[in-house]
Amino acid sequence: MHNLHLLIIIVKSKELIIRAIKIALIVGIILNIINQGDYIFSLEFEKINIYKAILTFFVPFFVSMYTAITMKMKFHVGEKAIENITLRCKICNSCKNLKKEEIIPFCDTCNENTVWKLSSIKDKKCNHS
Numbered sequence: 001m002h003n004l005h006l007l008i009i010i011v012k013s014k015e016l017i018i019r020a021i022k023i024a025l026i027v028g029i030i031l032n033i034i035n036q037g038d039y040i041f042s043l044e045f046e047k048i049n050i051y052k053a054i055l056t057f058f059v060p061f062f063v064s065m066y067t068a069i070t071m072k073m074k075f076h077v078g079e080k081a082i083e084n085i086t087l088r089c090k091i092c093n094s095c096k097n098l099k100k101e102e103i104i105p106f107c108d109t110c111n112e113n114t115v116w117k118l119s120s121i122k123d124k125k126c127n128h129s
């Protein structure tokens with residue numbers, strides 16, 4: 001359930017949504033020109049399939065959101081923590097508490113081999129096990 005809570009936090013991020021909308025506008029216009037450009041440039045607007053035109057904007061929006069979300073869920077070293085989280089190293093099982101906006105560090109034991117996974121979202125004590 002930690003992942004679901006985090007997913008909701010990520011999806012609500014304004015910055016991410018605004019970027020996805022910008023990408024959707026640019027890519028959507030280009031795709032519409034490719035798909036229905038003949039009708040647009042010959043001013044035969046009545047021949048344009050409005051449903052296809054609208055759907056064409058949704059595709060890049062969702063691809064952009066999906067890509068951003070999967071990247072944020074991977075907790076790469078050097079990126080900012082999106083919330084107060086506890087990460088656990090997949091390799092040595094040590095853990096680290098991070099505050100929101102704190103830069104994600106390497107694991108003290110594994111250094112550049114670090115692979116973090118989410119352990120919890122709230123500020124729980126980091127139990128070494």
Ligand SMILES: [Zn+2]
Binds near residue numbers: 089091
């Ligand atoms: Zn480690």
